[in-house]
Amino acid sequence: MESPTPADARISIIGAGPGGLTCARVLQRHGIAVSVYDRDAETNSRNQGGSLDLHEEDGQLALREAGLLEEFFALARLEGQEMRQMDRSGRVLDHHLPDEGETARPEIDRGQLRDLLLRSLTAGTVQWGRTLESVSGPADGPRTLTFTDGSAVETDLVIGADGAFSRVRAAVSPATPRYTGVSFLEAWFDDMEHTHPELSHLVGKGSAHIADGERGLFAQRNSGGHMRVYIMQRVPVDWIAALGLRPEDTKGIRGHLLSEYAAWSPQMLRMIADNDGAYVDRPLFALPVPHTWEHSRSVALLGDAAHLMPPLGVGVNLAMLDAAELALALVGSSTIGGAVDTYEKSMLPRSARMAQMLEGGADHLLSAPGPDENELFGRSRP
Known part of the structure; x- marks a missing residue:
């Protein structure tokens, strides 16, 4: 034809x-x-x-x-x-503040x-x-x-x-697509300035990335006073079911996460525990x-x-x-x-x-920030 x-x-x-x-x-x-x-x-x-x-x-x-x-x-x-790189204690390791009019x-x-x-x-x-x-x-x-x-x-x-x-x-x-071995759990936060002012100050007006080599967080401001946090872990694709939990079991998932992130500072744990509503499971495929x-x-x-x-x-x-x-x-x-x-x-x-x-970039999301981290991510967003 x-x-x-x-x-x-x-x-x-x-x-x-x-x-x-x-x-x-x-x-x-x-x-x-x-x-x-x-x-x-x-x-x-x-x-x-x-x-x-x-x-x-x-x-x-x-x-x-x-x-x-x-x-x-x-x-x-x-x-x-704006982009912040932090360690699990909340210490800022790198901070990109956009120039006036940067596009x-x-x-x-x-x-x-x-x-x-x-x-x-x-x-x-x-x-x-x-x-x-x-x-x-x-x-x-x-x-x-x-x-x-x-x-x-x-x-x-x-x-x-x-x-x-x-x-x-x-x-x-x-x-x-194949599972990468890394999964995101999305958490939503509403009315940041009034309901979550400490997190608003911690993250700033853009995004923040924190990782310790095995697990991480990526916080991302949205419009309308909202924020999303992606809780990043190296886990089996069915990790929630393997724990005997269901995706809608917010309390059970939260308890498990707080145990997994126990070595992180209390202010970082707020990104895991203070969310408004249920978590959303987002395993990464490539x-x-x-x-x-x-x-x-x-x-x-x-x-x-x-x-x-x-x-x-x-x-x-x-x-x-x-x-x-x-x-x-x-x-x-x-x-x-x-x-x-x-x-x-x-x-x-x-x-x-x-x-x-x-x-293999999904693994880099969990890596503690190094000198070439910003070049790899291009200051971009998951």
């Missing part, structure tokens, strides 16, 4: 996260029609997660191509670039970024409540997308922006390094679907850069197949280099 032109093609994006929405926005800016399918029931059906730092060399570049950079800076928190890596809440991108799209672009079950059809296309509600859609290009456990990935690659696949002119992957890595501040930035480059390749190519080939020649080497650099 001859590969269709992008202007005439049926293009489907799976996943309405930052990557999928950025790709859709850039395509629409250039007059190319696209449909986005997402499993969420509607826009606000779940919490979108914590804060993101968008880098000027990738995430911000993608927003510039989307025509949304000015609106981004109207929402971004420049003060969120290298400002913070924005995930939900705010998603809403910004959604507002920029033509009404009806995103179809909610559409959970992909499988991708079938020949490599040259067209492909058939089958959803769990029994419906199906035929498409000339399916773009997998559906995250770590992508259903689109299976159409071109047998690779599956794809094999490097992750490559045989080219298919009817399937493209971006973001975590293509190159899931440890959460060292690069994930959303790479996803948005992937998205912008794929969209621009479609704009500038005469066929869908040629566009996917152009995109992969750039994306695959870049993601392989980054994945090799960050391989």
Whole structure:
């Protein structure tokens, strides 16, 4: 089958996260029609997660191509670039305070970024409540997308922006994410200035990282007076069940954590014990390094679907850069197949280099800060 032109093609994006929405926005800016399918029931059906730092060399570049950079800076928190490294006693080892007007890596809440991108799209672009079950059809296309509600859609290009456990990935690659051996437990804190003033002072306006070699904490300020703390441990993936606990057993989990972190100072333990609400278990997975696949002119992957890595501040930035480059390749190519080939020649080497650099990076999150720590993390955010 001859590969269709992008202007005439049926293009489907799976996943309405930052990557999928950025790709859709850039395509629409250039007059190319696209449909986005997402499993969420509607826009606000779940919490979108914590804060993101968008880098000027990738995430911000993608927003510039989307025509949304000015609106981004109207929402971004420049003060969120502050970063503290501490030891388990609370002693500050390193402190990055952003210069006045510094814009290298400002913070924005995930939900705010998603809403910004959604507002920029033509009404009806995103179809909610559409959970992909499988991708079938020949490599040259067209492909058939089958959803769990029994419906199906035929498409000339399916773009997998559906995250770590992508259903689109299976159409071109047998690779599956592997547990890194490190798990995050997310804790939420509300009304920081009034309810948690000591923690507000300790963390500052941005983020704080503390580790002792076996365990760690990463505290991250969000907008609206909120904060999230990621309790980082080297544990089995099913560690909560192995302790005879359930994820909703906040009291039991808290007691275990306080025992594990008993050598840490009382002020640090407040990041574990003073949270508002339940904990959220977030084990870390990564794809094999490097992750490559045989080219298919009817399937493209971006973001975590293509190159899931440890959460060292690069994930959303790479996803948005992937998205912008794929969209621009479609704009500038005469066929869908040629566009996917152009995109992969750039994306695959870049993601392989980054994945090799960050391989084992989950363990570094637990390492006591050393002289090269900030260079590794790039002052980025898990």
